[in-house]
Amino acid sequence: MDRVSLSFGGVKALSNVSFSVKEGSITSVIGPNGAGKTSLFNSISGFYKPSEGDVRFLGENVNKITAPERAERGMARTFQNIALFKGMTVLDNIKLGRHAHLKTNVLDALFYFGRARREECELRREIEERIIDFLEIDHIRNQSVANLSYGLQKRVELARALAMQPKILLLDEPVAGMNREETEDMARFILDVKEEWGVTVLMVEHDMGLVMDLSDHVVCLNFGKVITEGLPGDVQAHPDVISAYLGSGDVAALRKKFKEGK
Numbered sequence: 020m021d022r023v024s025l026s027f028g029g030v031k032a033l034s035n036v037s038f039s040v041k042e043g044s045i046t047s048v049i050g051p052n053g054a055g056k057t058s059l060f061n062s063i064s065g066f067y068k069p070s071e072g073d074v075r076f077l078g079e080n081v082n083k084i085t086a087p088e089r090a091e092r093g094m095a096r097t098f099q100n101i102a103l104f105k106g107m108t109v110l111d112n113i114k115l116g117r118h119a120h121l122k123t124n125v126l127d128a129l130f131y132f133g134r135a136r137r138e139e140c141e142l143r144r145e146i147e148e149r150i151i152d153f154l155e156i157d158h159i160r161n162q163s164v165a166n167l168s169y170g171l172q173k174r175v176e177l178a179r180a181l182a183m184q185p186k187i188l189l190l191d192e193p194v195a196g197m198n199r200e201e202t203e204d205m206a207r208f209i210l211d212v213k214e215e216w217g218v219t220v221l222m223v224e225h226d227m228g229l230v231m232d233l234s235d236h237v238v239c240l241n242f243g244k245v246i247t248e249g250l251p252g253d254v255q256a257h258p259d260v261i262s263a264y265l266g267s268g269d270v271a272a273l274r275k276k277f278k279e280g281k
């Protein structure tokens with residue numbers, strides 16, 4: 020993100036936002052409600068078009084590239100509110116993930132047959148199986164998504180995003196609404212996505228425990244601006260971050276309160 024700004028009428032949702040996500044890292048974006056996190060995600064994935072600044076992906080300026088084309092280039096995302104096809108099975112939802120890579124051009128389709136096509140189908144099947152195995156959802160593969168618990172639905176959403184074989188995975192509040200056990204499972208999967216699958220992760224998350232445990236780098240937004248970024252511990256202890264969250268400039272008093280457990 021290079022000096023990105025985005026406005027809705029008079030509201031400046033993002034104001035001169037710049038930061039980078041290092042390849043192979045987990046980077047988290049934090050900030051109080053209304054700070055601009057969703058606007059930022061939508062600007063990165065191409066749902067919103069910033070009024071100023073550049074979004075670059077793998078060295079390429081993607082400002083003029085549509086959301087589906089960005090997905091094709093390797094950006095996958097999950098949503099704050101689960102966006103699955105509830106009437107379909109787990110497996111069918113995962114299969115939809117590969118849609119980003121299907122050949123849609125008529126000429127491509129005409130010449131795309133025989134051995135090459137069979138080989139790709141086989142490869143796709145292997146990837147789907149690997150994802151199902153990795154996310155431990157084999158037992159529910161033929162179940163309708165609507166019948167699953169919230170935690171499992173979030174896992175299926177992650178599976179579908181992985182089926183796109185992304186280079187970067189954008190996770191919008193991956194553990195919102197989850198119980199402790201579901202959160203711990205998801206934390207393990209996110210870490211493995213980075214370590215075993217080599218996928219770069221950018222997430223927006225309110226659960227500070229998760230952010231602190233998983234992130235290599237944290238960016239804090241408030242009122243559409245980056246107020247600080249850096250290592251998780253440093254960002255968490257930053258006075259501007261504490262006051263942004265608690266709406267008070269009296270950091271010494273707040274620290275005392277935390278210590279006393281009030």
Ligand SMILES: Nc1ncnc2c1ncn2[C@@H]1O[C@H](COP(=O)(O)OP(=O)(O)OP(=O)(O)O)[C@@H](O)[C@H]1O
Nearest residue numbers: 027030031032050051052053054055056057058059
């Ligand atoms: N579609 C929209 N139309 C008008 N204003 C919007 C729109 N989307 C966001 N905003 C405004 O832009 C600002 C940033 O909102 P945004 O949803 O990006 O924040 P957020 O950090 O994701 O908040 P939350 O944590 O509550 O999801 C807010 O003032 C919000 O009211």
